[in-house]
Amino acid sequence: MSERSHVVPTPEGEYFETNRFGGLSMIAAVVAVAGLVLCVVAAFLAPRQFAYSWLFAFAFFFTLCAGCLFWTLVHHAVDAEWSVVVRRQLENIASLLPIMAIFFLPVILFRHHLYEWMTIPYGEDHLLDTKRAYLNFWFFLIRAIIILGFFVAASWFFRRTSVRQDRDGNPRFTLAMRKVAIASIFGFALSLTFGAFDWLMSLNYVWFSTMWGVYIFAGAAGSSMSLLVLVITWLRNNGYLKEIITIEHYHFMGKWMLAFTVFWAYIGFSQYMLIWYSNVPEETEYFILRNTESWNLLSLLLVIGRFFVPFALLLPRATKKIPKRLCMLAGWIIFMQLVDMYVVVLPELHRAGMRLSVVDFLPLLGIGATLVFFYLRVVGRTSLFPVRDPRLAQSLRIIN
Amino acid sequence: MRTPSGNKVYAIAAEYPSAAALYEAAKRVRDAGFKRWDVHSPFPIHGMDDAMGLGKSWLSAPVLLGGITGFLTAIALTFGPSTFIYPLIVHGKPTDWRTAPAFFPIMFELTVLCAAFTCFFAMLIMNGLPRWHHPIFNWDRFSRATNDSFFLVIEARDPRFTEQEAVQLLQESGGQHITVVHED
Numbered sequence: 001m002s003e004r005s006h007v008v009p010t011p012e013g014e015y016f017e018t019n020r021f022g023g024l025s026m027i028a029a030v031v032a033v034a035g036l037v038l039c040v041v042a043a044f045l046a047p048r049q050f051a052y053s054w055l056f057a058f059a060f061f062f063t064l065c066a067g068c069l070f071w072t073l074v075h076h077a078v079d080a081e082w083s084v085v086v087r088r089q090l091e092n093i094a095s096l097l098p099i100m101a102i103f104f105l106p107v108i109l110f111r112h113h114l115y116e117w118m119t120i121p122y123g124e125d126h127l128l129d130t131k132r133a134y135l136n137f138w139f140f141l142i143r144a145i146i147i148l149g150f151f152v153a154a155s156w157f158f159r160r161t162s163v164r165q166d167r168d169g170n171p172r173f174t175l176a177m178r179k180v181a182i183a184s185i186f187g188f189a190l191s192l193t194f195g196a197f198d199w200l201m202s203l204n205y206v207w208f209s210t211m212w213g214v215y216i217f218a219g220a221a222g223s224s225m226s227l228l229v230l231v232i233t234w235l236r237n238n239g240y241l242k243e244i245i246t247i248e249h250y251h252f253m254g255k256w257m258l259a260f261t262v263f264w265a266y267i268g269f270s271q272y273m274l275i276w277y278s279n280v281p282e283e284t285e286y287f288i289l290r291n292t293e294s295w296n297l298l299s300l301l302l303v304i305g306r307f308f309v310p311f312a313l314l315l316p317r318a319t320k321k322i323p324k325r326l327c328m329l330a331g332w333i334i335f336m337q338l339v340d341m342y343v344v345v346l347p348e349l350h351r352a353g354m355r356l357s358v359v360d361f362l363p364l365l366g367i368g369a370t371l372v373f374f375y376l377r378v379v380g381r382t383s384l385f386p387v388r389d390p391r392l393a394q395s396l397r398i399i400n
Numbered sequence: 401m402r403t404p405s406g407n408k409v410y411a412i413a414a415e416y417p418s419a420a421a422l423y424e425a426a427k428r429v430r431d432a433g434f435k436r437w438d439v440h441s442p443f444p445i446h447g448m449d450d451a452m453g454l455g456k457s458w459l460s461a462p463v464l465l466g467g468i469t470g471f472l473t474a475i476a477l478t479f480g481p482s483t484f485i486y487p488l489i490v491h492g493k494p495t496d497w498r499t500a501p502a503f504f505p506i507m508f509e510l511t512v513l514c515a516a517f518t519c520f521f522a523m524l525i526m527n528g529l530p531r532w533h534h535p536i537f538n539w540d541r542f543s544r545a546t547n548d549s550f551f552l553v554i555e556a557r558d559p560r561f562t563e564q565e566a567v568q569l570l571q572e573s574g575g576q577h578i579t580v581v582h583e584d
Contacts, residue, residue, distance in 0.1 A: 277501075
């Protein structure tokens, strides 16, 4: 029923020519190797600073990748139409999760620097002793294996099934993925929540917040949608997906960015207000640390930059329909996710105030460049959109 | 313009066999330059906005104003008493602007409430609702608009309206049962 009803996708799909981007791939490889080597040097010279910097970079990239898995799951579970054309890129980014699982190893190796509760002997702190049933290294390790195992298995399953459908277009794959997706949403919620509890919340074993998992999720979903906007635009600027993705799809992605901007603020504020209002010392500790000294500036930047600015700018329809503007906001939201993870992790190290270290940038470069390098390999292996998805035709001519 | 029996003409309307036919007809009427006309179908038709050349609704402007009104009301209702009229220290919390987090839920709720009410009532006003009767109901076939048929109505108050041109346009676009609908 639209002007685009004549657009018929080419049955062979559209392929990314990886060798066209040999230069970029080379740069990514060089930066990745250099970054990771410097990380090793930093790990020997300043192990404590390195541990926190690595966890910060890990949390940032892990939430981005996990968020893309979330959008894939939701797509299948609710049988979405609009996201069919962008789904392959979500699957490609989520398929980097096995690399993130490997990058979790330094967190295990440097656990004594990160998690105080691993070093305090039994009997010294009664509060900690009451939490030992959960907070002990072996259980921590088992949970990490289960959590990372879920992310690796889920991202692998959805990408593989989707790629198999490219070959024969059998709608049974869609039905199978729908069933698995609905079950996986529970696995995703539990994995991300307990991952957030174990790896980030337990940086301070005294503090606890039942909203923590949702808070991390809200940031992950919003920033990974922003990442999708950037990836899609990058592909389009290089001449791919021109006929496939329209302004209408940008409008959808923009709406989700707006929705998760509000959701992040809603969760972040709810967590803050309940702790602020009840004024219990074990809970307020987290915010006292982050709302005093120079950390307060970053916390305020988050409130303004992660909520008020994108909210006001994303509200008019025009922003969502102009890819250039949407991309600038997407970049800003991803930067704010970076600040968010920084404010979550680093204050536990520099309790006296913000102190930016060179070491903070090395894991970011190392992990980031590695992910870019592998993304460039992955993206060329299959068509840039699911060619034989039964709902592709509807997705092509969708209107808001 | 009047019917032979002396009634004022409200519109000239036609019936279409399918949503696709109605969609194509709408594009022709749009291109012919008519402004006061409408289509009726038992269900929403995707892309009809564009086919009718409707553009963006201005409903969002009153909603924004309603939201801002609610937000300002909440600020007045919370800071007014708690900071100026009757400051009361509760839980050791300050009474100046730093107490704002406690008021955010109220600001949020009132913003949403006023925006939602404005949206609802502005929508009613823009649609000319509520009303008891509408001239288009004078055409008995029109009762099928909520069941299984598709209608296109060109109103007589359209500046471009002439009976001849409207009938011709509806005929050419495949309209059936072309009828002159009179006012009450």
